[in-house]
Amino acid sequence: MPRRLMFVHLKTGYALDRGPAWIGWVDFSKTWKTAYFHGRTLRRGTGRGLSDANFYDIETHDEFWISGPRRDRGDLRYGPGQPTVEDDAEDAYGAFLRASEPA
DSSP: OOEEEEEEOOOTTTTTTOEEEEEEEEEEOOOEEEEEEEEEEEEEEETTOOOOOOOETTOOOOOEEEEEOTTTTTSSSSOOOOOEEEEGGGHHHHHHHHSSSSS
């Protein structure tokens, strides 16, 4: 199962990208149509007409945006602050950010 460091943003119940967001490890199915994060099973929302999300929780139908993290830390489009970096992802995220620094 592929595992990637990703930006994950809960969209349901929050206006203008003000929901909680994380930088953490996401496991994907072999087909990349299903993601697993925080004990949730998230299915790709292609063809479901999701307004501003690309995955949804198969149990709660909460909508999520999942993408690679940005080196400029501009992951949140409108919301204040920064995403929460998961404890087990801190080292990998730090290395990801340092890779963009000039030598």
